[in-house]
Amino acid sequence: MTAKKFDYLINGDKSKWEVIIGLEVHAQVLSKSKLFSPSPTKFGAEPNTQVSLVDTAFPGMLPVINQFCIEQSIKTGLGLKAKINLNSVFDRKNYFYADLPQGYQISQYKNPIVGEGEIVLDMPYGTKKVGIERLHLEQDAGKSIHDIDPDNSYVDLNRSGVALMEIVSKPDLRSPEEVNVYVKKLRSIMRYLGTCDGNMQEGSLRADVNVSVRKVGDKKFGTRCEIKNVNSIRFMQLAIEYEARRQVELLESDKKVNQETRLFDTKKNATRSMRSKEEAHDYRYFPDPDLLPLKLEQSLVDKLKKELPELPDEKKERFIKEHNLSPYEANILVSEKEISDYYEEVIKKCDKKLATNWITVELFALLNKKNLSILQSPVSARNLSKLIKMITSGKISGKIAKDVFVKMQVDDKDAEQIVEKEGLIQQSDPKELEKIITKVISNNKDKVEQYKSGKEKLFGFFVGQIMKASEGKANPQLVNEILRNKLK
Amino acid sequence: MSNISEFSLTRIVSGIKKKDFTSEEVTRSFINNSKKSKKLNTYITECFDQAIQSAKNFDKKKDYKGLLSGVPIAVKDLFCTRNVKTTAGSKILHNFVPTYESTITSNLWSQGSFLLGKLNCDEFAMGSSNETSFFGNVINPFGQKLVPGGSSGGSASALAANLTPATIGTDTGGSIRQPASFTGTVGLKPTYGRCSRWGIVAFASSLDQAGPMTKNVKDCALLLQAMSGYDPKDSTSVDIKVDNYTSKLTEKIKGLKIGIPKEYTVDNMPNEIDNIWKQGVDYLIDAGATIKNISLPHTIYALPAYYIVAPAEASSNLARYDGVKYGHRAKGNNLVEMYENTRSEGFGDEVKRRILIGTYVLSSGYYDAYYLKAQKVRQLIKNDFDKAFTDVDAILTPSTPSSAFKIGDKKDDPVSMYLNDIFTVPVNLSGLPAISVPTGYDKNNLPLGLQLIGKAFDEQTILNLSLAIEKRANFNKKIKVWWN
Numbered sequence: 001m002t003a004k005k006f007d008y009l010i011n012g013d014k015s016k017w018e019v020i021i022g023l024e025v026h027a028q029v030l031s032k033s034k035l036f037s038p039s040p041t042k043f044g045a046e047p048n049t050q051v052s053l054v055d056t057a058f059p060g061m062l063p064v065i066n067q068f069c070i071e072q073s074i075k076t077g078l079g080l081k082a083k084i085n086l087n088s089v090f091d092r093k094n095y096f097y098a099d100l101p102q103g104y105q106i107s108q109y110k111n112p113i114v115g116e117g118e119i120v121l122d123m124p125y126g127t128k129k130v131g132i133e134r135l136h137l138e139q140d141a142g143k144s145i146h147d148i149d150p151d152n153s154y155v156d157l158n159r160s161g162v163a164l165m166e167i168v169s170k171p172d173l174r175s176p177e178e179v180n181v182y183v184k185k186l187r188s189i190m191r192y193l194g195t196c197d198g199n200m201q202e203g204s205l206r207a208d209v210n211v212s213v214r215k216v217g218d219k220k221f222g223t224r225c226e227i228k229n230v231n232s233i234r235f236m237q238l239a240i241e242y243e244a245r246r247q248v249e250l251l252e253s254d255k256k257v258n259q260e261t262r263l264f265d266t267k268k269n270a271t272r273s274m275r276s277k278e279e280a281h282d283y284r285y286f287p288d289p290d291l292l293p294l295k296l297e298q299s300l301v302d303k304l305k306k307e308l309p310e311l312p313d314e315k316k317e318r319f320i321k322e323h324n325l326s327p328y329e330a331n332i333l334v335s336e337k338e339i340s341d342y343y344e345e346v347i348k349k350c351d352k353k354l355a356t357n358w359i360t361v362e363l364f365a366l367l368n369k370k371n372l373s374i375l376q377s378p379v380s381a382r383n384l385s386k387l388i389k390m391i392t393s394g395k396i397s398g399k400i401a402k403d404v405f406v407k408m409q410v411d412d413k414d415a416e417q418i419v420e421k422e423g424l425i426q427q428s429d430p431k432e433l434e435k436i437i438t439k440v441i442s443n444n445k446d447k448v449e450q451y452k453s454g455k456e457k458l459f460g461f462f463v464g465q466i467m468k469a470s471e472g473k474a475n476p477q478l479v480n481e482i483l484r485n486k487l488k
Numbered sequence: 489m490s491n492i493s494e495f496s497l498t499r500i501v502s503g504i505k506k507k508d509f510t511s512e513e514v515t516r517s518f519i520n521n522s523k524k525s526k527k528l529n530t531y532i533t534e535c536f537d538q539a540i541q542s543a544k545n546f547d548k549k550k551d552y553k554g555l556l557s558g559v560p561i562a563v564k565d566l567f568c569t570r571n572v573k574t575t576a577g578s579k580i581l582h583n584f585v586p587t588y589e590s591t592i593t594s595n596l597w598s599q600g601s602f603l604l605g606k607l608n609c610d611e612f613a614m615g616s617s618n619e620t621s622f623f624g625n626v627i628n629p630f631g632q633k634l635v636p637g638g639s640s641g642g643s644a645s646a647l648a649a650n651l652t653p654a655t656i657g658t659d660t661g662g663s664i665r666q667p668a669s670f671t672g673t674v675g676l677k678p679t680y681g682r683c684s685r686w687g688i689v690a691f692a693s694s695l696d697q698a699g700p701m702t703k704n705v706k707d708c709a710l711l712l713q714a715m716s717g718y719d720p721k722d723s724t725s726v727d728i729k730v731d732n733y734t735s736k737l738t739e740k741i742k743g744l745k746i747g748i749p750k751e752y753t754v755d756n757m758p759n760e761i762d763n764i765w766k767q768g769v770d771y772l773i774d775a776g777a778t779i780k781n782i783s784l785p786h787t788i789y790a791l792p793a794y795y796i797v798a799p800a801e802a803s804s805n806l807a808r809y810d811g812v813k814y815g816h817r818a819k820g821n822n823l824v825e826m827y828e829n830t831r832s833e834g835f836g837d838e839v840k841r842r843i844l845i846g847t848y849v850l851s852s853g854y855y856d857a858y859y860l861k862a863q864k865v866r867q868l869i870k871n872d873f874d875k876a877f878t879d880v881d882a883i884l885t886p887s888t889p890s891s892a893f894k895i896g897d898k899k900d901d902p903v904s905m906y907l908n909d910i911f912t913v914p915v916n917l918s919g920l921p922a923i924s925v926p927t928g929y930d931k932n933n934l935p936l937g938l939q940l941i942g943k944a945f946d947e948q949t950i951l952n953l954s955l956a957i958e959k960r961a962n963f964n965k966k967i968k969v970w971w972n
Contacts, residue, residue, distance in 0.1 A: 053588060057808040059581065060568045060590060060687040062722050092804050094850070098823055103807020153823070155812065284850035286859060289694035289801050291723050 004124040008175030009216060012248045017213045019244040020221055021173035023236075025186060027165045027196040028140070028204040029072045035139050035163035036063030036106065043202045047156035055161040057101035062290050065090075069163040070294070072195040073113050073137050074304050076165055079189045079311055080132050082117025084301050090137075090291045094284040099142035099155050107166075109285040112136035113294065119169075119189070120313055121181045122331050130182055131170035140164050159203075165196065171210065171221065176237035183207070183233050184335065185312070192311050192337045206231040211243045213251065222247065223257040227264050227271055239264040243271050315340055323352045332360055338374045345381035350388040358388055362405055378409045387415040399472055400424050428475040430482065433466075436474065437482050440465045451487060459483070492517040493650040497559065497707035500653050504558040511558030514653070515543040518560055518604060522651040527971040528627045530646040532565045533573045533606040542602035554600025555714045562652040564643045565606035566613055567593045567698070568687040572603065576689040577611040577621035577639075580809045580816045580834030590687025591719045592656060592698045599714045604652055608642030611836045612806065613663055613691040615639050616908045619899050620838040627895075628671060629967050630934055634892040637667030637908075643701050644671040648967065654702045654711050658688060660695045661794055662888075662912025665924035668701055669887035669937030672926040672965050674708045674954065675701045679945045680919035681726030684719030692801040693724070695794075695916040705925060705955045709733035712947060731948050739956040742776030744949065747880035751787035752911055754889045760930040761886045768884055768927055768938040768957055775956035780880055784872040789865045790914040795906055796849050796862035797917070802839075803846025809834060841902065870918045873941075882949055883941040885911050887924040891934035911939060921947045925954040926963045933966055 010017040034041060037054035054061045077084050091109040114135035121128045142160035146153050167186065173179050187198035187205060198205045212224035225243060230236045242264075247257050261280070262271040287293075310318070312334045319330040319340075333343045333356070346355045363384065367377060387404060390396045396404065396419055407418050419425060427433060440462060441448055451458040466479050492514050495503065503509050519536045539560045546558045568574045568586040575581045593603070610620040618626040618641025626641040628634035629649040636645040640657030644667035647655050657664040659677035668675025676699045683698045690696060700711035713734060718727040748769065753762070769779055811817035811830030818833050820826030835843070849858035876883060889910055898905040915922040921944070924937040938957065942950035 056813055058568075058586070058588070058814070059574070059576070059584070059689040059808070060586075060685070062686050064721060064723055094804050094807060096807065096810060096827060098810075098812050101808060101813060103810060104804055282852050284804070284847065284852075284855075286800060286804070286850055286855070289692070289724075290690075 006123070006125045006174070008177065010213065010244050010248045012252045014252050016216045017244070017248045018216050018218075019174060019240065020171050020212045020214060020224070021175075021179055021240060022171035022210040022224075023169045023173065023179065023182065024208040024210070025167045025169075025183065026206050026208075027076075027167060027190060027198070029069045029137075029163035029165055030194060030196055031066065031069050031072060031163055033066055033068075034161040035066055035069050035137065037161050039161065041162050045158055047154075047158060050158040051160065055101065055157055057103070063106060063288070065291065065294065066163065069137065070113070070296075071300075071304060072163075073135060073165050074296070074301060075193050075308065076167075076190060076195045077114030077117065077135055078301075078305050078308055079193045079195075080114070080117035080119060080135065080167070082132055082135065083115035084296065085111065085113055085115055086296045086298060086301070087111065088113040088136075088294045090288045090294065091285045092288045093138075095281050097141065097144070098153060099144045099157070099160065101142070101157060101160060105139050105141065106288055106291070107138035108136035119182060119185055121178060121185055122327070123178065123181060128178065130172040130178075133168040133170050135165055135167045138164050138166055171212075176240045179209070179236055179240060180233050183236065188312050188335055188337070192309055200232050203231060207236060209236055209239055211240055211247070212257070213244050213247045222251070223259050225257065225260055225262050225271070227262050228274060230264050235264055235266055238269050239271055242269060246271065323347065323356075325352075325356060329356050329360065336374065342374050342377070342381045346385045346388070348385065350385045351392045354388050354392060355385070358384060362402070366409065378412060379405070380412050383408055383412055383415050390415065390419060394426060394428055394475060395419065396424055396426050397472065397474070397476055399467070399476075400426065403472075424473060426475045427470050427473045428478055430478060433470075433474055433478055433482055436466055436469050437479070437486055440469060441486060448487065459487075462487075493521045493653075495653070496703050497556075497654040498704075498710055500559055501556060501710070505552050511543040511546040511560075512540060514558065515539050515560045515604070518650070518652055521649070522605070522646075524972040525649055525651055527632070528629060528645050528649055528651075529624050530607055530626055530642045530649070530651055531562070531605045532575055532577070532608050532623050532642070535572060535603050535605045539602060539604045546600070546602075551600065554598065555710060556596060557600030559601045559653055560604040561596060561601050562604040562607050562643075562646055562655055563593060564609050564640050564655065564657045566609055566658050566689045567656065568689065569593055569603060569606065572606065574606065574689065575623070576613070577609045577623060578834065578836070578839070579622040580830070581689070582622065582816060584815050586687075588687060591684035591721065592688065592715050595715050595717065596656070601714075607646050607652075607655060609657075610639035610641065610663075611839050612689065612802070613639040613658055613660055613696075614802070614838050614842055616662070616666060616905050617893070617895070617898065618642065618667075619895065620836055622836060625895060627971070628892050629971065630671065630892060632970060633894050634934070635670070635895050637670035637888075637892060639663040639667075640675070640701065641667050644668055644673055644675070647671065647673050647701055647703065648965065649969075649971070654700065654707055656698055656711070656715065657701050658691075658696055658698050659912075659916065660691050660697075660798060661916050662909040664699045664701055665887050665912050665922060665937070665939060666908060668924040669926070670892035670935065672935030672937075672963065673701060673703060674705055674923065674925055675699065676708050676712060676923040676947065676951075677915065677921060678712065678716065678947055679726075679921040680916075681724055682716050682730075682921070682945065682947070684717070684722045684725050686719055686721040690805040692798040693805060694801060695798055697916075705951060705958050706734065706737060708923070708954070709737045709951050712951075726945070728945050733948055733951055736948050737955060738952055739775060739959050741772070741952050741956050744777045744881045744953065745879065746772050746777045746779050746953070747782035747876050747883040748779060749782050749784045749787065749876070749883060749885060751784050752885040754907070754910060757889050758930065760891075761889060761936065764928045764936045764938065765884070765886050767961075771927075771957045771960040772884065772953065774960060777953070777956075782876050782880060782883070784869075784876060784914070786865065786868040786872050787914055790869050790917055791906060791910050793862040793865040793869070794909070794913040794917060795845070796858050797866060799842040799846035800850050800859050801846070803843045803850065806835075806839070806843060838902070866917045869914050873914075873918045873920060877943050881943070882953055885939045885941065887911060887937035887939040891930045891932065891936055915939075915941055920944055921950060923950045923954050925957050927957060927961045928963070929966070935963075935965075
């Protein structure tokens with residue numbers, strides 16, 4: 001594959017600008033109960049039904065750390081090849097809001113549970129390492145609802161206290177596409193680990209996007225703006241594009257970019273100012289005196305490390321080596337754990353190369369069209385494997401296989417049964433084929449003449465006629481061989 | 489049986505067991521006293537009807553298994569009690585009825601005790617005179633113009649006036665020991681982590697600790713035993729075995745080494761305080777202890793450090809009282825206005841002052857200079873004690889730099905009010921256990937207490953030393969009942 005060059009720059013009127021992006025991803029920890037209370041975390045429950053006295057901040061209530069959430073964040077840290085801090089501290093981030101019952105969010109400020117790590121991105125121009133600054137645990141807030149009643153706001157505290165991992169990248173990203181790949185890779189790692197379901201529609205994954213621009217060649221970063229709480233990759237990309245342009249326009253007309261927090265308006269596809277640096281909250285962070293510093297045993301970290309599943313990067317390497325895949329193919333197949341599982345199930349009993357093609361072309365087209373995940377695939381891995389096996393053994397042709405594949409999509413109907421019942425077995429008997437071929441040739445004598453006098457393109461025409469006559473069942477390889485001989 | 493209410497907790501427990509009197513007789517005796525004692529303003533909520541019902545139930549079942557079987561107890565209104573209004577002495581919680589019971593009160597009830605009522609206290613336990621309560625100040629039975637101390641002033645007065653056989657308070661900077669000293673009663677602040685904070689309205693989480701307030705040392709040992717223990721619901725609670733304080737209680741303290749810190753003195757401290765301290769030393773020598781002069785060099789920084797750490801935590805702990813979920817809510821045209829009105833109306837001046845101080849010291853740009861420095865000072869104070877305790881078994885100091893002062897005397901002078909905690913706050917900053925035991929009187933016949941500070945989780949030693957002092961001081965409460 002020829003390496004494309006990185007080319008995402010903003011062309012201003014005066015200069016070319018590089019876009020600098022850093023992401024703070026908020027990932028909901030996959031856990032049955034909240035970070036500091038035993039309340040359930042079920043999505044979509046009736047308002048205020050997943051709430052305890054702790055989540056509502058009743059007087060005298062105290063937080064007790066959920067050990068499972070701690071282990072989930074350690075696993076995530078290990079998956080990001082990051083340093084696990086054996087000593088970390090929970091702090092209070094103080095601010096008033098109606099859906100923040102305590103009047104503070106318990107978070108980690110100076111001493112997060114996970115330190116520096118990295119994520120490797122596969123870009124068309126090569127691999128790119130994006131640094132992870134830190135990962136810390138914090139509580140989610142509740143939800144304010146302003147559109148039920150004209151005079152009052154309503155508050156739903158179901159999310160209040162749910163555990164989030166805030167994963168902060170270094171300002172290493174340089175384009176909306178890199179952000180796309182970064183978020184997908186991060187989500188994939190967490191799904192492999194089972195630490196976050198990455199469901200953006202349900203708010204399990206959202207991000208604050210930091211954007212700044214600098215002239216190509218400049219070393220110093222420009223002033224950045226933070227776009228808060230963007231909840232889809234598409235919106236992140238649109239927000240970055242808009243924001244980078246806005247900053248370039250300001251700078252090229254000799255104005256300053258103000259450091260501020262902005263919001264992305266999904267209707268206008270534009271960002272707008274939310275609050276300036278001067279208006280920024282003073283969160284008055286201090287260590288939460290209700291919780292002791294979190295001390296981890298190295299043995300726990302070692303144990304979790306041992307139990308870590310194979311992650312996308314390692315799986316990719318293995319696929320390239322074991323299954324002889326190209327890096328591009330391997331990348332696609334490991335992008336989601338479920339896809340790689342599907343692939344490995346299929347290739348247990350059939351040709352790997354063919355399986356790769358069938359999955360990445362036919363199956364993906366089907367899933368895309370029906371908007372399904374691989375787990376919802378109408379064709380099971382075992383069944384697809386059977387189909388591919390019939391192709392390699394010569395029992396059916398690739399063309400027939402495509403028809404069979406369509407039929408398999410109804411109730412995952414068995415590939416072999418379809419072939420048997422509908423008599424689709426490939427015609428590979430040379431005598432039978434010769435009969436058909438002879439007939440086609442004698443019916444098209446004029447074309448034979450033309451072919452022989454140099455119009456070699458007509459070879460395809462004959463093949464077509466033969467396939468038609470055999471109802472598509474003729475073994476194409478044999479047809480080619482016999483036909484070539486006959487036309488000599 | 490009109491004098492039951494004068495009996496000690498221990499005597500009442502054994503009297504009920506021996507059937508000298510019924511639980512109902514005991515309960516009625518305290519209720520009668522309480523009803524006649526409205527002038528002291530000790531109760532915020534009376535639970536007299538339920539208490540009589542509980543007593544009757546007890547008398548029917550006669551289950552003597554608990555340490556406090558059949559005993560009614562009134563508690564500081566900082567402990568959340570199921571279905572009983574819990575105000576923390578504040579307007580902002582004037583209508584708050586918890587659906588849950590604090591671990592400490594649960595522990596008492598599971599030892600056979602039941603609730604007599606909720607006792608007045610400084611608002612959110614912020615105060616040293618019980619003058620900051622939304623429900624009015626409490627009067628010290630030692631004199632109608634005297635404060636009972638604070639913040640557990642309602643508890644101390646009720647105990648001294650025989651309105652409850654014993655009580656529990658909370659101590660963040662001296663809120664048990666100082667009122668105990670002012671009312672001639674015994675008050676103990678346990679080691680931080682000994683008693684659960686779950687269900688206690690929080691003031692300053694790293695300092696708050698519940699403790700017993702009783703008429704004598706033996707009662708104190710009994711009540712401490714009933715309330716102590718590990719609680720998985722409080723992450724700062726410590727899983728260390730609770731001693732059998734009563735069975736190990738002894739005045740035989742021969743050979744114990746007692747430290748006398750030279751820093752525990754203030755300008756213009758009355759001679760009487762020094763004298764009572766010397767008296768305490770003599771009592772302990774008489775009981776066989778040896779005395780050693782020690783130094784706790786960072787003591788002078790304890791009060792300023794305390795008045796940074798405690799308000800900082802309070803400013804955050806009290807953020808939840810915003811009118812959104814429970815308690816007082818004022819009207820407002822928008823959320824911020826509702827917050828402002830609710831908190832302006834709901835909190836009193838002292839609470840507001842501390843929220844302001846706390847917010848200030850945590851603000852960016854000031855954090856390092858105040859909060860962080862205060863935490864460093866706190867560590868130095870701890871180190872002082874650690875070092876001292878390599879050589880001594882306990883430390884003896886005065887409990888307070890004065891006897892009970894007059895109502896209104898310090899109300900408008902917060903610094904002079906704060907100075908009243910000067911001997912008690914170092915203990916909270918260090919997390920150590922300490923007890924105030926009544927030892928004598930000043931020239932105005934007002935009680936004075938001495939403070940014994942122990943090693944972490946060694947409540948037994950300071951109880952034993954207190955017993956030795958108590959036996960020798962032969963402290964008699966010189967209270968004339970003037971308030972009926």
